[in-house]
Amino acid sequence: MTKADISLKGTKVQPLKKPRTELEPGARRRKKFDDKRQFILETALSVFSKYGFHGTTIEQIANSADISKTNLFYYFSNKEELYLTILENILNDWLKPITVFEEVDDPEDVLKNYIRLKLELSRDQPEASRLFCLEIIQGAPILKGYLENELKSILQDKSKVIESWVSKGKIKPINPIQLIFFIWSTTQHFADFNVQVKAITGKDLSNKKFFEETCSAIQQLIIDGLKRPRL
Amino acid sequence: MTKADISLKGTKVQPLKKPRTELEPGARRRKKFDDKRQFILETALSVFSKYGFHGTTIEQIANSADISKTNLFYYFSNKEELYLTILENILNDWLKPITVFEEVDDPEDVLKNYIRLKLELSRDQPEASRLFCLEIIQGAPILKGYLENELKSILQDKSKVIESWVSKGKIKPINPIQLIFFIWSTTQHFADFNVQVKAITGKDLSNKKFFEETCSAIQQLIIDGLKRPRL
DNA sequence: AACTTTTCAGACCAAATGGTCTGTTTTAAA
């Protein structure tokens, strides 16, 4: 999406003559405002994820978004607010896949599904993944509280599901948290270390074949690694 | 190691009176110089790994090392040289463990051993791991060439070992590069995402029990995941 | 002890950068 797309939305979609109908007053303006804000956020994510918070200048972002620095400050009162808003948005997407963990289901289905969803995230939102990684590496100054509370409690919840699988003999004994870490690390690796992966394999998750190969390799390893012994 | 250690080495070890014997001229000076340089490197690694290249100021490093900014510039002509030197040093340690891959050996032994070595690295050099990760995430501006050449060829070499295991039926078929990526990602996760791991588990690789538990969890998953089907 | 070289510190500088101020243009609504 480029700047042009945005402007087009605002001007062409609404035929130049008049507002088609009476929306709530200010609705059009609000939408345009929100759209542009959103666009800036996407651009900024792209830049932040490349150079980190400190390595990114407001001017870089403004240039990338094809607006003036001043204009950017019209939409976000300062650099931190911009950065923070992005991180918040990321968290949502990042956590969605984990909802697939439900006790009633078959471990193999759930795990396969979860791995695929996470890998899709690495493919479709690699920048978000990298920004998240940058934040964590640097000590999670912003997200620390979130990790220790929300995330922790969610994981404890999901751990119970895994534990129930173990106690029912559906999978071999394993520390549930370790299992989750294992899935996170292997899937996110392909976003965070994308450059390294590409340098060595010449490929990318955006390559469909490579994606499928990677996906099933991870799935197989984990599924087979969890099969009860002497099956 | 603190700044004090350094000075002590220079002053106390050599009894104040006189040089014990005639070393090559300038040898004492050179050693002192090298030691201090090394100390600065270690301090700088610690700071860089926390805040990244751009997020780190020379003054921060100087303060951490308890020397003046000017003094730092006496040992390193600029910020980049300092950063680069650190990265070079890291690469060496980072690659050492992979030498355990030898065809003659038993896959299980080799893999277990390799996983342990990598995990030890994550435990003992987490800062190095994080700095390396930062570099890769940001597109590996410095290391890209290295990745595409040296590293790639090393991996191709080791891949053959793994492939030979597969063709001999010692392990089930898997893409060797993928396998190596899995090991890298799972082990390095505990250094790079240390904060997250700690936030959720309350523990660390520095915790001996947690280290062993993690090590065998990864080992088991991978070993069992690679066992030939219908054993 | 004298002398030379190395090591270090404080003042200083120029560029970069986050952010503001003032005023102009654009736009939606009437």
Added chain:
DNA sequence: TTTAAAACAGACCATTTGGTCTGAAAAGTT
């Protein structure tokens, strides 16, 4: 078409920061 509010731009500012210059202290050598 008019008008008030919203959107935007350029000049400007204060601070930070990588890096230099000059000279003083420290250490090694004879």
